[in-house]
Amino acid sequence: MSQHRPAGTPGRPSAVPALPDLPEATVARLxxxxxxxxxxxxxxxxxxxxxxxxxxxxxxxxxxxxxLSHLGSYGTRGVGYDVALLIDQIEYVLGLTxxxxxxxxxxxxxxxxxxxxxxxxxxxxxxxALFDADPRRxxxxxxxxxxxxxxxxxxxxxxxxxxxxxxATPATAxxxxxxxxVAAGVTSILNFAPCVLAVPDGVDVRKVDLAIELQILxxxxxxxxxxxxxxxxxxxxxxxx
Amino acid sequence: MSQHRPAGTPGRPSAVPALPDLPEATVARLxxxxxxxxxxxxxxxxxxxxxxxxxxxxxxxxxxxxxLSHLGSYGTRGVGYDVALLIDQIEYVLGLTxxxxxxxxxxxxxxxxxxxxxxxxxxxxxxxALFDADPRRxxxxxxxxxxxxxxxxxxxxxxxxxxxxxxATPATAxxxxxxxxVAAGVTSILNFAPCVLAVPDGVDVRKVDLAIELQILxxxxxxxxxxxxxxxxxxxxxxxx
DNA sequence: CGCGATTTGTGCACGACTTCACAAGCGCCT
DNA sequence: AGGCGCTTGTGAAGTCGTGCACAAATCGCG
Numbered sequence: 001m002s003q004h005r006p007a008g009t010p011g012r013p014s015a016v017p018a019l020p021d022l023p024e025a026t027v028a029r030l031x032x033x034x035x036x037x038x039x040x041x042x043x044x045x046x047x048x049x050x051x052x053x054x055x056x057x058x059x060x061x062x063x064x065x066x067x068l069s070h071l072g073s074y075g076t077r078g079v080g081y082d083v084a085l086l087i088d089q090i091e092y093v094l095g096l097t098x099x100x101x102x103x104x105x106x107x108x109x110x111x112x113x114x115x116x117x118x119x120x121x122x123x124x125x126x127x128x129a130l131f132d133a134d135p136r137r138x139x140x141x142x143x144x145x146x147x148x149x150x151x152x153x154x155x156x157x158x159x160x161x162x163x164x165x166x167x168a169t170p171a172t173a174x175x176x177x178x179x180x181x182v183a184a185g186v187t188s189i190l191n192f193a194p195c196v197l198a199v200p201d202g203v204d205v206r207k208v209d210l211a212i213e214l215q216i217l218x219x220x221x222x223x224x225x226x227x228x229x230x231x232x233x234x235x236x237x238x239x240x241x
Numbered sequence: 242m243s244q245h246r247p248a249g250t251p252g253r254p255s256a257v258p259a260l261p262d263l264p265e266a267t268v269a270r271l272x273x274x275x276x277x278x279x280x281x282x283x284x285x286x287x288x289x290x291x292x293x294x295x296x297x298x299x300x301x302x303x304x305x306x307x308x309l310s311h312l313g314s315y316g317t318r319g320v321g322y323d324v325a326l327l328i329d330q331i332e333y334v335l336g337l338t339x340x341x342x343x344x345x346x347x348x349x350x351x352x353x354x355x356x357x358x359x360x361x362x363x364x365x366x367x368x369x370a371l372f373d374a375d376p377r378r379x380x381x382x383x384x385x386x387x388x389x390x391x392x393x394x395x396x397x398x399x400x401x402x403x404x405x406x407x408x409a410t411p412a413t414a415x416x417x418x419x420x421x422x423v424a425a426g427v428t429s430i431l432n433f434a435p436c437v438l439a440v441p442d443g444v445d446v447r448k449v450d451l452a453i454e455l456q457i458l459x460x461x462x463x464x465x466x467x468x469x470x471x472x473x474x475x476x477x478x479x480x481x482x
Numbered sequence: 483c484g485c486g487a488t489t490t491g492t493g494c495a496c497g498a499c500t501t502c503a504c505a506a507g508c509g510c511c512t
Numbered sequence: 513a514g515g516c517g518c519t520t521g522t523g524a525a526g527t528c529g530t531g532c533a534c535a536a537a538t539c540g541c542g
Binding site for chain 2: 021224
């Protein structure tokens with residue numbers, strides 16, 4: 001991760017709250033808090049205690065308080081947190097105050113599903129363009145978006161100021177696609193292909209590999225079954241993340 | 242996680258190599274090593290150094306050696322690791338020597354894609370049954386599997402000895418589905434619904450939330466853009482995981 | 483106005499994970 | 513046989529994350 005701190009962080013005019021550099025573990029949990037908060041808000045809650053929010057997000061309450069304290073002091077002792085205010089704060093920190101456009105490359109099995117996934121739209125993102133290398137898929141209309149040929153990628157990414165790319169191609173094509181995305185100016189990539197991507201410094205990559213998740217569960221299954229015939233409960237819940 | 246250690250671990254007959262209790266972080270990386278090893282094997286490599294494998298898996302070589310050392314000593318100094326042997330060892334530890342059956346609940350947008358995803362089959366898993374609550378979907382044939390009504394879940398999970406369940410339903414249905422899976426005997430759940438699941442001790446849950454991944458990337462985008470006009474490179478690659 | 487109940491924010495100790503650096507081991511070449 | 517180069521396996525130090533426990537702060541009530 002980046003180590004640089006903005007030179008003038010202390011004593012700034014507070015016009016913009018300034019991004020504190022959060023621990024990566026905290027960043028990974030903020031979206032979960034955000035989801036829980038929206039849920040609470042829909043249920044009509046105006047305030048929520050750290051205990052309550054922690055339960056809704058499935059974490060320890062001390063951890064939650066520490067996470068939120070990194071954003072600043074937005075709770076009231078004896079009362080709890082203002083739900084609406086906290087939502088605003090987290091959305092600001094996560095950069096969700098502006099809807100972010102993403103480019104989705106690879107409209108196969110998984111790509112199709114992602115293109116149609118409503119959760120992106122409701123949580124701050126807009127799929128701005130679909131690409132595929134297969135000419136037979138180009139022109140297809142998915143959810144109101146037309147699939148374009150990947151050769152148009154650079155032009156459209158630039159025109160729409162897209163900074164995030166999603167790769168849902170086979171692993172063999174993923175590196176080439178990543179290279180094209182980076183060349184077009186994308187600086188964050190979500191990779192669903194089961195392979196490691198090499199990208200320049202300054203480009204962030206996150207990977208989601210569905211088979212890996214199952215293999216991790218398989219390990220725990222294996223472990224449990226090799227422990228049968230032992231007295232006492234096993235006690236395992238919410239493995240890893 | 243489980244704290245119990247098998248009472249008789251030291252001095253066992255070594256008929257079965259015995260599962261060492263691995264650090265969770267190591268377990269999460271083993272599948273990645275496994276994928277890289279298969280790739281190397283396909284490319285005709287018989288042995289591989291920790292440096293080489295680490296590069297292929299996108300990790301630090303010291304970390305890789307420590308991870309593998311937890312499985313036992315399967316490398317040769319001055320030479321490296323025997324690819325085939327290491328594949329066997331990792332597959333054994335992950336419990337992939339037997340193909341594991343999984344039940345997939347929810348055949349919507351995402352469920353469809355998962356049902357058709359070839360990566361499961363090639364990496365140790367078999368989708369043994371599909372379920373949905375919507376009668377209009379029941380009976381549909383996806384990839385050679387017939388969608389069944391969720392009321393049949395208990396019976397089929399028992400009959401096929403299914404231990405792993407995948408939830409690809411809307412968030413509103415996820416907890417109810419999880420309860421039914423657990424009641425039917427499933428002890429590991431992969432949850433794609435954006436919500437927290439409550440399950441009894443002894444049941445493992447892993448969660449994949451696509452929007453959360455994007456939100457984490459969004460944070461880093463926000464951070465990068467608030468750092469422009471600063472001298473020097475930013476340097477960020479392979480954020481978290 | 484003061485007191486008690488409640489809840490946040492945080493210092494601190496602990497544990498987990500990472501990374502460096504190097505001794506020990508292995509094979510090859512002479 | 514012996515030495516040299518390469519690579520593993522691991523001690524040790526450092527970093528990061530977690531969770532307890534409590535002081536500080538706020539509200540409501542008598």
